[in-house]
Amino acid sequence: MATSTSWSTATVAEVDRPDGRLARVRLDVADRVAHRPGQHYVVRLRAPDDYTAQRSYSIASDPADPLVELMVERLPDGEVSGHLHDVLEPGDQLEVRGPLGGDWFTWAGETTAVAVGGGSGIVPIVSMLRYAARTGQADRLRVIAVGRSLDELPYAEELLAAGAFVALTRENLGSRVAAPPYPEEVRDLVDLPTPAERAYVCGSVGFASFATRVLGEAGMRVSEIRVEQFGASG
Structure with missing residues (x-):
């Protein structure tokens, strides 16, 4: 630890x-x-x-x-x-x-995981992403980053370059219309190429509740969803 x-x-x-x-x-x-x-x-x-x-x-x-x-x-x-x-x-x-923080909300490649961050809740997930890239385990971590706009999302360009799925809620991104992640979009990342064994969620209280619900709808077991939430953000 x-x-x-x-x-x-x-x-x-x-x-x-x-x-x-x-x-x-x-x-x-x-x-x-x-x-x-x-x-x-x-x-x-x-x-x-x-x-x-x-x-x-x-x-x-x-x-x-x-x-x-x-x-x-x-x-x-x-x-x-x-x-x-x-x-x-x-x-x-x-x-x-x-x-x-102990080891509860940490990831070091021991499981195939999907990580969902809202606003500044993406920050600890960026650490996971950087670790995955350095250790050659990028295929074991699927990242969903949610923000109002690219300008307001921390590390937006780095996330896009690393292949993270970015959902913006107040501006379109390419052909994707502004909206929170849809259950089918989350399901694709939970299921493919192999099912995720664990999920991480970080963001505001409201965002954490939303992300947990959508992950559940996408097939993640609630017992495998680890949540860090905070007051103002996301």
Whole structure:
């Protein structure tokens, strides 16, 4: 089990803010424990008066990446996300704890799986996708990425290049009319070329409920659907 419950120091190596909504943060973590695809870190900010605020962020990087990559969505009135978007610069240091999450919502090629992510819920699935590509197991992971538009979907171009099925709900993509994934589209990925043994779902509470229902309609056993859900997103 790749887990560390101790607080550590991370130095910011890169910060990329492609728009006002997402920030890609790459960290050099001291005494780093290698993560499993699907795990997360907690980032803690500390004010001069010792007031602290913290938030969990999924890991996007492959375990072999020397840096830990997080994709941070700006949340309304978010203390941590606001700081990371507006203040953070390379060379800054952060308090972090991780990787966390145990092995329940992780994938390292041990099963044939379908992974469904909504909005920023795609981030831990990107880690799985990168791991699959590096280890030659891309045929064992089928990814469904759902977003409002390509501009709002994290890692959209990387997902398309890797062959992920992308469903946009507010704009057409090629010949596909804007809509959430249809049961038959999900069923094709669950069934072919061999039946998926497990499913992963990550996104908002509403999205997780929708994706779980559609996977069930597509033939996935509920006991094999593993869900990570969060408050605002997707």
